[in-house]
Amino acid sequence: MTNVAEISRPPETIFQQNLRNFMGNRLAVASTAVVFLFILLAIFAPLIAPHDPNTTDLFRRLQPPAWVEGGEWSYLLGCDQLGRDILSRIIYGARISIFIGAAVILVATTIGIIAGLSAGYLRGWVDVVISRLVDILLGFPYLIFAIGLMAMMGPGLINIILALAYKEWVIPCRVVRGETLATREQEYVEAARALGASRKHIMIKEILPNILSPVVVVSTIRMAHVIILEASLSFLGLGVQPPTASWGSMVSDGRAFILESWWVSTFPGLAILLLVLAINVAGQGLRDAFDPRFHE
Amino acid sequence: MSTEPLLKVENLTKHYVGRLSLAQRLAREKPSVVRAVSDVSLEVRKGEILGLIGESGCGKSTLGRAILRLHEPTSGRVTFDGQEVTTLDPMALKDIRRRMQIIFQDPYASLNPRRTVAEIVGLPLKLHDLATSADDLRAKVIAIIERIGLKANQLDRYPHQFSGGQRQRIGIARALISNPDFIVCDEPVSALDVSIQAQIIELLLELKREMGLTYLFISHDISVIGYLADRVAVMYLGEIVEMGPVDAVLSAPRHPYTQSLMSAVPDVDHPGHAQRVRLTGDLPSPLDPPSGCKFHTRCPLAVDRCRSEAPISEDLGGGHRAACHRLHEKLSLLETA
Numbered sequence: 200m201t202n203v204a205e206i207s208r209p210p211e212t213i214f215q216q217n218l219r220n221f222m223g224n225r226l227a228v229a230s231t232a233v234v235f236l237f238i239l240l241a242i243f244a245p246l247i248a249p250h251d252p253n254t255t256d257l258f259r260r261l262q263p264p265a266w267v268e269g270g271e272w273s274y275l276l277g278c279d280q281l282g283r284d285i286l287s288r289i290i291y292g293a294r295i296s297i298f299i300g301a302a303v304i305l306v307a308t309t310i311g312i313i314a315g316l317s318a319g320y321l322r323g324w325v326d327v328v329i330s331r332l333v334d335i336l337l338g339f340p341y342l343i344f345a346i347g348l349m350a351m352m353g354p355g356l357i358n359i360i361l362a363l364a365y366k367e368w369v370i371p372c373r374v375v376r377g378e379t380l381a382t383r384e385q386e387y388v389e390a391a392r393a394l395g396a397s398r399k400h401i402m403i404k405e406i407l408p409n410i411l412s413p414v415v416v417v418s419t420i421r422m423a424h425v426i427i428l429e430a431s432l433s434f435l436g437l438g439v440q441p442p443t444a445s446w447g448s449m450v451s452d453g454r455a456f457i458l459e460s461w462w463v464s465t466f467p468g469l470a471i472l473l474l475v476l477a478i479n480v481a482g483q484g485l486r487d488a489f490d491p492r493f494h495e
Numbered sequence: 496m497s498t499e500p501l502l503k504v505e506n507l508t509k510h511y512v513g514r515l516s517l518a519q520r521l522a523r524e525k526p527s528v529v530r531a532v533s534d535v536s537l538e539v540r541k542g543e544i545l546g547l548i549g550e551s552g553c554g555k556s557t558l559g560r561a562i563l564r565l566h567e568p569t570s571g572r573v574t575f576d577g578q579e580v581t582t583l584d585p586m587a588l589k590d591i592r593r594r595m596q597i598i599f600q601d602p603y604a605s606l607n608p609r610r611t612v613a614e615i616v617g618l619p620l621k622l623h624d625l626a627t628s629a630d631d632l633r634a635k636v637i638a639i640i641e642r643i644g645l646k647a648n649q650l651d652r653y654p655h656q657f658s659g660g661q662r663q664r665i666g667i668a669r670a671l672i673s674n675p676d677f678i679v680c681d682e683p684v685s686a687l688d689v690s691i692q693a694q695i696i697e698l699l700l701e702l703k704r705e706m707g708l709t710y711l712f713i714s715h716d717i718s719v720i721g722y723l724a725d726r727v728a729v730m731y732l733g734e735i736v737e738m739g740p741v742d743a744v745l746s747a748p749r750h751p752y753t754q755s756l757m758s759a760v761p762d763v764d765h766p767g768h769a770q771r772v773r774l775t776g777d778l779p780s781p782l783d784p785p786s787g788c789k790f791h792t793r794c795p796l797a798v799d800r801c802r803s804e805a806p807i808s809e810d811l812g813g814g815h816r817a818a819c820h821r822l823h824e825k826l827s828l829l830e831t832a
Contacts, residue, residue, distance in 0.1 A: 395590075
């Protein structure tokens, strides 16, 4: 017998179907939870962090983590060479990593979508100019390009975002261009043209909603990459300037003491590893669920 | 039925020029040219249905799209209601698109999967500022949706929640909501089940009567064309080989290609009596069309003249025209076969 309630319920949308697929992937859901945990840490850092991240205490210089001899439970992960609490600095450092990661992806994806849609839909010289620019930028090694830009612009939060976004937009741009090339040949795009729709309408209202899922998926996975790049810049001293806590500069700080005080570099390194891994797994889960080409 | 032509197509040609790589350009290679539609002239009178038949790949759809300037014609003229469409600037073209619409073959590909029925059907009203308010828009969408046989409570669903026939009804509603005069029906029923085909054809005929529409009805199904068209044009390899009133062309075809097409239609009244003319070989490639009469490679009546000289369309009286060198030799495939 058929359930009456089941019949009267409106069929679910594509988005709801995809979301249900995603929720069925336990590893991806757990990774998403980890990412959200980091985001919460970043937002509520002043409430969560046990100590001020920048208060130095030379008596606690290179104090080991709590479970090692000489450690203290109030300084769970130990202290660095200036006696600052490592756990508090990791919590505050999450702000930098997540903020820069999100800001770079936001800027790069916006530019990438505009450039990719224009290149893929308008074709002609617009496509030639944008595609060649993309090819040229892809030819540069990413980190060296960013180092060069940072050296020119000088350090600072906005400059890091710009230095990374300068090249990062290429990735969403290529995805959007490719998807647009395929979608523009669809009959519903031709139908919109037959109805007298403008190019702007077709690009934004007809094509964009249909190519958004792969873009979101790629951007999520790229965010992990950007977080590593920010850490690399900070490690090289070109990122966020001291005393602001950043995971990259914390790893760099501990480099000199890595043999005798391993905890100074190791814990921020593990934080990078955990966040990047979580974003990647969550991103792949998103891709499996939302990108129709990965179904089945 | 008035005899005044609503749509006039003169010498319309559409060639697709292939792209060359840099190496090919340096070697001075010529780009490949697909001659999809060559030198087609036809008229559609106000209130009539002109059927356009031919094999797949013969350029029927390209012709329909070139008339609407969905694909920019290479040369030739299209005149709609006294206005030359081929030279219109984008703003004027937008205006004329309200009056010339298209219904697509594939009801799965022609509706945007991310938009609701209300958005899809209401789009023409928005684009042409035909609704005074959001309520007015909704009311107009409901009116047309109910007219074509869907329910108002299905408006906020997405295309994938409908069957093929329902989707085609949505496509029809979208084409009709802006109150057009002329519609290109690009094989609107060939993707549907036979039982649904009849319903959609009846709907199209009813709507034509109610709204005073004119159709260019593209199909490869002779029985569909025979049922609904007033006049018919037969296309072969980008050219119209025969055109005329549907009864004349289908009952007494003069061009050997039309004759072979007609002989392929099963005859329920006289089973087994039908003379079949089997064409050998495939449709030649439009990349490299045959010289002279394009049909000579498959025509059982072909003589030397057909290989060198292209036939000119001749008036056979009563609006019946055909292009063949051997029209007057009283030869017919149906008798010789």
